[in-house]
Structure formats: C-alpha cells, structure tokens
Amino acid sequence: MILEMKVPSPGESIKEVEIATWLVKDGDYVEKDQAIAEVDSDKATLELPAEASGIITLKAEEGDAVAVGAVVCLIDTSAAKPAGDAPAAGDAPAAVEAPKAEVKAEAPKAAPVAAAPAATYASGTPSPAATYASGTPSPAATYASGTPSPAARKILDEKNIAPASITGTGKDGRITKDDAVNAMPSMGTPTGGSRGTERTKLSMLRRKVAERLVAAKNETAMLTTFNEVNMTPINLIRNEYKDAFKAKHGGIGLGYMSFFTKAVTRALKLFPDVNSMMDGDHKIAFDFCDISIAVSGPKGLMVPVVRNAENLTFRGVEADIKRLALKARDGQITVDDMTGGTFTITNGGVFGSMLSTPIINPPQSGILGMHNIIERPIALNGKVEIHPMMYVALSYDHRIIDGRESVGFLVAVKEALENPMELLMDNNPKKALEL
Helix, strand or coil: CEEEEECCCCCCCCCEEEEEEECCCCCCEECCCCEEEEEECCCCEEEEECCCCEEEEECCCCCCEEECCCEEEEEECCCCCCCCCCCCCCCCCCCCCCCCCCCCCCCCCCCCCCCCHHHHHHCCCCCHHHHHHCCCCCHHHHHHCCCECHHHHHHHHHHCCCHHHCCCCCHHHCECHHHHHHCCCCCCCCCCCCCCCCCCCCCHHHHHHHHHHHHHHHHCCEEEEEEEEECHHHHHHHHHHHHHHHHHCCCCCCCHHHHHHHHHHHHHHHCHHHHEEEECCEEEECCCCCEEECEEECCEEECCEECCHHHCCHHHHHHHHHHHHHHHHCCCCCHHHHCCCCEEEEEHHHHCCCCCCCCCCCCCCEEEEECCEEEEEEEECCEEEEEEEEEEEEEEECCCCCHHHHHHHHHHHHHHHHCHHHHCCCCCHHHHCCC
C-alpha cells in the first residue's frame, strides 16, 4: 500500500511551509514516527514525523515551498524492512562488469636494452634543447620573465607584494633587488587572502522575521525612551538567596529575567496603554500579560511567550523561561509557543550590548530592551559611589502610547527593580521565592 504524506497545518494562519532539511534519503526505510524532515514555517521550524513504516519516496526538494495539505513524500507500507546485513533500500549493489574479449597473448619479447642518451632523444623524447624550443622556457628564460631574484623575492614577501604586480627593470623584465626595495603596496587593493563569496537562501523563518522588522519600522510611529537602573538591590537579593533557590527548586536558577518580568507586569497594570495594540481604527486592550521573551536559537531569533506572567511567582517565571529557552536551543519550539504575546522583553546584554533601540514586535506596541551591567560612578545621597548599572530602553508605538505613559512605564520598571524587596516581594523575600 502506498501512503501519501501531506504537509500538516502548523497553525491557522500558516498556508505553506518550506522543506529546510530532509533527514532521510530517497529509498530509505523509515519507521513510524521517525523524524524524516525539518520544515520551516514563518513562525518556527518543526519536525515532520513519518506516518507509517516503509520505503520512502521523496516528492519535494530541500528549499521547496510546499502548500499545507500538499503531498511531500510517499511511503510504501508493504515493503519489508531490510535485514541488518543487507544493503539498505535504494543502495543498489555495484554492477559487475561483463568479461572483456580475451586478448591473444603475444610471444614474450627480449628485455629492452637501455638506450643511449642520443638514442633516447631520437626515439621521440625531446632533448633539453628541443624541450625549450618547443614552447617550454629554459631556466634562464624563466628567471628573466618577471620572476624575482632570491633577494628580491624575500623583500617582496616581507612587504606582502605579489611579484605579478611589479614590472621588472632587469634584463628581459627580470625583477631586481632595487625593484623590490622601491615597490609600494597598491593602496586599497588586496594582495593575497581569500575573496570568495557565498550565496545562500534565507530560511522562511528568517525571511518572515526580516519582513516583520521592516514592517514595524515602516508601519508604526516608533519612538524609544531610555533610563538607567541601579542593579545593587537585585544583586544583594540574588547573592543571599540564589543557592537556596536553586536547591529548593530542582536546579532552576534565580536570574535577572524573573525580576524584570515581575517589574514589567506591575508597570503594565499601572499603564495599560503599553499593554495594548492597534487593529485598524481600534485599540485592543488586554487585562492579562503574555510576555514574549526574545531568545537566540540555532535558527535565529525566537520570541516564545510566557503566558499570564502576572500570575506567576519568581519560580514560575524562571521555570517557564528555562523551558522555552531549552526548546528554542534544541529546535523544538512550536508555533503555539510563539503565538500571541502582549509585550516583549529582549536582553542584548548577554551579548555585551551597552545600549540599543529595540524594534517593536508587531502587532505589539512596546518592547523593553535590557543591556549589560557595568560598574559606574553615580551620585547617591550626595556622594559619589560605584554601583552596577544597566541602561534600559523602551521602544513604543507613538500612535497608541503617549510620552506620559511611555516614560511613566519605564520609570515604574526602574522603581520596582531598584526597590524589589518592597514592590515585588512585599517585604518577604523568602515567601516570594517560595523558600
């Protein structure tokens, strides 16, 4: 029986996928539920499992865009699985050459006597003089036809200058030592080194990300406001409780993201316009906080969503972010994991970014950018002190969020991060951390 495998629908809005990689070859025997291909949609990379066991026939090439519901391969379910020592299906045995016509053996000849030099040259092998006369230059001619002398070559090598770029002034164009000494590297012209190029097609996911980023810049009135956060209070809490937190919660670490997520959900309740989005001439406001967390995966930037983050504890936020980050790293992230989201947090600080203007993740109206932490002198209570400081940036859609809301939101985030004990933990860190 021949089974037609069709592209399943990864989500309601997805009409086609792209064959990123075939994990099997045409003619292979596959087992049911074995991953046979990786397919890219505009939201995620997904594995395509075999629907039955049998011999597979591929019907699409890598890089092909295939409509949802189209046939991508056939599986012959009646085919028997090859024995372990038998050649795999599709690997035909090497053809055996037909025996050639028998050649009648000749009587053995006497061993040849070594020819004299003159005879050798006369028997078809040219003499040295003839060789040079037939188009191959003699040593003297080779040396004089633009090849540098040993002393000149040494100088040119030190200057990283190609001999072919110099006109020699010696006899018959020979490059002399003086030529090499006076030679100057060609300004702006590379001498040596690779200059290859490679053209590769972007994955469907990467093309969709690019399309959305350009749309965000062109279709929104994007503006960015900045502030800075003193990270000392958070560092003190983490230093005191991170070991106990990790031991209590099965290896889950107490990172910065839980503090930022909690601070963001608090600020979104205070400034609900930041937690809304445009839909034509209407504004859609949300009474929940689905926080998109930008993470880097093998296929590029992914933005999975932490659902109802306003109801999660510190442990709940850290556990969910870890789960999503591992799925992104292993290429197991799904469309459902990345669908929705009312606000985004991105952390360029893990790559060393000091300051940036993050681009809105449409159709959302706001995104918070975190950056690296650097010890800097600041004025505190009339004194200059050194503290770990982080710049934070809020990019927002000015069509729906005014300056008062955007600046107020970012100040509220700053206040919560600089006073987490009171504003995020209700002055009870052990209870907040479930210790």
